Amino acid sequence: MKNGADAGEARGEGPRKLGLCVLCGLPAAGKSTFARALSHQLRQERGWAVGVVAYDDVMPDAFLEEASARPLPSQWKLLRQELLKYIEYFLLAVINGCPMAAPPNRTEGMWEDFITCLKDQDLLCSAALEAQSCYLLTKTAVCRPLFLILDDNFYYQSMRYEVYQLARKYSLGFCQIFLDCSLETCVRRNDQRPRALPAETIHLMGRKIEEPNPEKNAWEHRSLTIQSPAFSSEASPELIDLLLTALENPVKYVEDNMEQKETDRIICSTNILHQADQTLRRIVSQTMKEAKDEQVLPYNLKLLAEELNKLKTEFLEDLRQGNKKYLCFQQTIDISDVISSFHYEKGNIVQKYFSKC
Known part of the structure; x- marks a missing residue:
């Protein structure tokens, strides 16, 4: 299996500019609104291909036995790992310039939502190959610098480290954006949502959340904290510089040496x-x-x-x-x-x- 640099060099194009951005923060901190605005700006002003993968949208409750139930923490962990595998399959297709295959073991509802997510952002075609569990990439996905923005709470650093490992595995750019929002504001916003989380859940997460700590973890050195709701719809020069630096300086690929x-x-x-x-x-x-x-x-x-x-x-x-x-x-x-x-x-x-x- 080729890593990102090898695949690009094999086609004589040089390495593809691919990046993963982890967007983290408490529920109702404004992550989804921020991700949509950032995605739009990067497409319009930079001409990049951008895919926002909102975990709450791609990991729906619909496939649970009881529609009103929430998955247990152990179930969520497995679903998160499964979604990261979907993302890896997409990245492999981009790196190798080939159709995206479907994982042999997958949760159909979640996989379909993931495919829809990529199609809606002009990264996958609505192609006839779907019957063969293959999906064609769009020209946008293949020809432009590509950033995937992963939108979730990511409240433990170990959750974010899994994404970093994926970036390292394929020599991708990697960065983190932490939306810093007060607990009181998050609870108030959450209460206004049609499907609000229990307030205790947000309080518990507020006690447990592990913010990016570049001084302690070297792999988190490309991280930026943005105050919410103070942020504007326009990305700051500091944020654009973070994304550009991540694209231009991918995580070094490490050969397996058992x-x-x-x-x-x-x-x-x-x-x-x-x-x-x-x-x-x-x-x-x-x-x-x-x-x-x-x-x-x-x-x-x-x-x-x-x-x-x-x-x-x-x-x-x-x-x-x-x-x-x-x-x-x-x-x-x-x-x-x-x-x-x-x-x-x-x-x-x-x-x-x-x-x-």
Whole structure:
């Protein structure tokens, strides 16, 4: 399989200018409005091909058994990973200049919404090849610089890191835009929506959200925070410069070297295992304290403690063995990555018990 640079050079065109932009922030921070305005400006003023992939639109509730139900956190995680695989299939088609194939395993409703999303933005044709599960790219998608803007909360840095990994895999540009909006404003806007989220969900996300931190994570160095609702419909020179820089300086492609990876994993695991153990213990202890403050019933407290300690044990074993059952990245080199992933899995457990208060 060719990476982005190899494919472009093979056609004698030089590398394609392709980029992924992660748009993150709390629900109702104004991300979708911002994404539409930015997309329009980039098309009109820069002549770029732009695709906005709004996760809430492409991962609908319609395929659930109960229309009024919401997916469990574990379901959302699987759906997010599936959607990222769809995006990878599209990028592969663009890189190699060929029709986009459909993944063999897919959620039909979500896949159809993804295809519609790309067609509506002039990136895919309404072609006869659809019967063969292939989709033709438009001239716009093939001939112009292309930016995909992924619009979602992305409140854990591990969620954003998955997108960065995809950019690194194919030597794509990568950047992040964080819409900083007060919790009170988000709750007020959310209340005005036809299908509003529970206010508690936004408050919980506000406590958990991990803003881009370039000083701590080198891979987040191309990040920009924009105040919402202060932003205007016109992208600032600083934002345009961020996008241009990302396109001109794609993430360096890293060849797979299994032997080196294993050596690095052993060294890394040895160094962080003790630190991870101590940190996860503190997280479990703090979570149990919060559960007691929330007046979770004693029997449920016992079950919660058992599940959290089991998760901690499995996480540490994962670090020792390198099984990557929980860690979604290829190689964990920072304790913050481990902690973020643990928080994500812990949230799936905690929700079952705190909701029973």
